[in-house]
Amino acid sequence: SIRLNQLKCVFVCLGHLRCLQLLLAHGAEVDSVDVKAQTPLFSAVCGRYLGCVLALLRAGADPNGNLRNAGSPVLTAAREGDAEILRHLLRHGAEVNARSKVTLWTSGVAVCSGPLYLAAVYGHLDCFRILLLYGADPNYNWPDDKSSTRAMPARKTVLEMCLRHGCSVDFIRLLIEFGANVYLPTLIIEKSTKQNEALELLLKERGCPxxxxxxxxxxxxxxxxxxxxxxxxxxxxxxxxxxxxxxxxxxxxxxxx
Incomplete structure (x- = not known):
């Protein structure tokens, strides 16, 4: 049978869509994995080959990739800011609240990284809005799960992380519009124009139902x-x-x- 290495060389190196289509037509295993549990779809998303992503999804590829892989197609697309690929993954049923298996530490705070968080900290507003439109939880990471320990600070919601990272007020506005709980974050006043604008919006929302x-x-x-x-x-x-x-x-x- 046609295995993963033959599929991967098509788009990882050059992204030849016609070759990929030919391989699929002759029985290539669409969700085969390599030693890192990376599927052909995951590699196509990493390479930002939209045509190959669409061909694999139409052939029945799992939009969530492989569970044994530390990443996922959605996490990758959100981090890279590829809004079109992200939209197609979500249209094909990818998990919009996917969780990375890697715990990130930012400013001394433990964060379970997800698509919304990645889109925000990398400044991809289009991806951020697409994720919310497809049902991403605006209160992602809340409440804390039982896996948290005393040695690990509590995870923070996306809203609080946007404030901590000084994301533009547009990110805060979208979170509020899509139902984020404005009372969850602990407000920290900083000397930042963006931070002050976001805090002003948040305080206004707290006073208006x-x-x-x-x-x-x-x-x-x-x-x-x-x-x-x-x-x-x-x-x-x-x-x-x-x-x-x-x-x-x-x-x-x-x-x-």
């Missing part, structure tokens, strides 16, 4: 996530205005995105 329109949208989206339909928003039989509403877009704008 969510509108009924916002609460209804969050409830509907939460239900769609529970029934595993959040990735199928575009295929829902609903009026365009309602679809725009659920996708956090202006009610009268185009829905082609």
């Amino acid at each position: 969510r509108s009924l329109v916002s609460q209804c949208r969050l409830s509907i989206r939460r239900h769609l996530k529970q029934v595993n339909r959040i990735q199928d928003l575009d295929s829902l039989d609903v009026p365009p205005r309602l679809l725009n509403y659920l996708k956090h877009k202006p009610m009268n704008c185009s829905i082609s995105q």
